Amino acid sequence: MTPTTPPASSTWSLIHSEREALADDLAGLTGEQWVTGSLCDGLTVREVLAHLTAGADLGFLRWMTGVLRCRFDFDRQVAMRLAEQLGATPTETLARFRQVAGSTTKPLPSTLAMLGETVVHAEDIRRPLGIGHDYPVATLTTLATYYQCSDLPVRSKKRVAGLRLTATDGPFAAGDGPQLSGTTLALVMAMAGRMAYCEELEGQGVALLCERHAAL
Template sequence: MTDVWELVRDEREALIDDLAGLSDEQWQRPSLCGGWTVHDVAAHLVDNARTTRVGIVVAMVRARSDFDRQNDQGVARAKGASPAETLDRLRAVADRRTTPPAPLDSRLVEEVVHGEDVRRPLGLGRDYPDETVHRSLAHQLRTSVALGGGRQRAAGLRLVATDADLSYGDGPEVAGPAFSLLMVVSGRAQVLEDLSGSGLAQLEAGLSGSR
């Protein structure tokens, strides 16, 4: 498999290219992350790239072990006074290889899912590489929702990719493109229209807003 950091860098650089052409109004648009604008998500990715094993412990202490509060505080720290400043900060961390104490594929999930959180409201598209999507989906399915994954959302269902030789789990079927399966197990209800199958209602019932 490709080194995960190469895939992470590719996703960061692709998003930087997309963000570089945005108007001020587009930077302020709501993203797919509840309560966050496109600008907020970009700042989150800056903060995420700067995260270290020690730094995340300090950040969680400051946030009194509240994951959402820690994320919001990180956005506030990383966000520039203007979109241009935030974009410069994102460029500066494009090749950074620091991480919290989590599986490395979680770094790839952050870039892919949040990249789409930005692109979809802006009407932008990206042809995400198959390896990137498949590794991200596998990671989300083995990781608890409490840790940013999607295992519980997919519990009791059989997920079938219609564009790859991939299937996961047992139960009523949910079928669709692998990328849409990744997004829905990551809590993004906006892709439900891409999916079909007898398990779709069960999957939809288990969704909630997520970062």
Template sequence: MHEIWTVVHAERDALVQDLENLPAEQWATPSLCPGWDVHDVLAHLVDDAKTTYFGFVRQFAAARFDFDRYNNNAVARERADDPRRTLDAFRAVSHRTTSAPVPKATRLVETFVHGEDIRRPLGIKREYPVDHVVAALRFQLGTGVSTGGGKERAQGLRLVATDSGDDSGIDFAFDHGAGPEVRGTALALLLAVSGRPVAPNELTGPGVPQITKDGGINHG
């Protein structure tokens, strides 16, 4: 768990640095989350970092146990009028270790997927630690779409991460499932199973149409 938080804190710091000099007009850029701009996603990450076990239970009940309502309420609560203030709030909570009552691997999913929800539309590139991206991918493949995972999107497919294994210089290989193959980086596979769009050349194989079809993105 300590290792997960070390990664999460480093990635939060990196996101702050990437957004420090973002021009004012770019904060309204649509993110990869339908209906949310990049400012909204950052506000969601502020709430995610601040959330505690009992705080989540209280706010989820107030949202009548509806995840979309819960997330939208959180964005409205944490989204300042000035995006710079939201970024300051994110910086202030970036090294917290509080969490909703969910498996800790979700912290990695939130960090990588929402980081790309913001970065990709803004044209910002980042290299993430492959082993931890694979950990997030494994979690998503074991979690249903209804609770923010991507298990159903990958059913009947073989997923192969091209940036793991001996040929990539990484000492482990990611090869999951059986069926029509989908090959790509661990990050591209993570985004696809999480319902995010990827560039046309990021994934290859006969299983690509299935994994990239509209799957109903969950903001969480």
């Protein structure tokens, strides 16, 4: 597949749609569900949602100011911004996320990177909760194509270098080398470092991908 860059306006439309869908999915969560561990190590689903809110409310200048304040400790910066958006209750956490669902503010230079943050973190939340979501294949294909060629914001390009990636439910296909096949969502999440999805992939490239994840 030849990488193409969709218009930013089109990508923002995908981001807004996925944010709204996630908010709707979380509207009926119980208190116990809100403290469920996410696929992000050490974070609950509520905390990941607050992290998404922070990303949608944080422009580059504020992001860089935070980086300097935290002395280039990026984990500390993430924790600081997450705490700002968590709110006093899960209801407030969700309300804050809904308020920024249509935002086009971004700390990252790439709008496609923001799409990745939205989809990957939404799945970080949904999967542990057992919430299914029918992501449009076109959205996932756009993201898979981006991740296969970029290491921003995660080292996705490095993870799959020298592998042949083939989606079993859509048109995405890229790279050369040992085969790695599965649904487009599984490929996206594996490229983003979520090894829970490796069990959904097939081919000789799976073992190599897992080795690289351990190294990274």
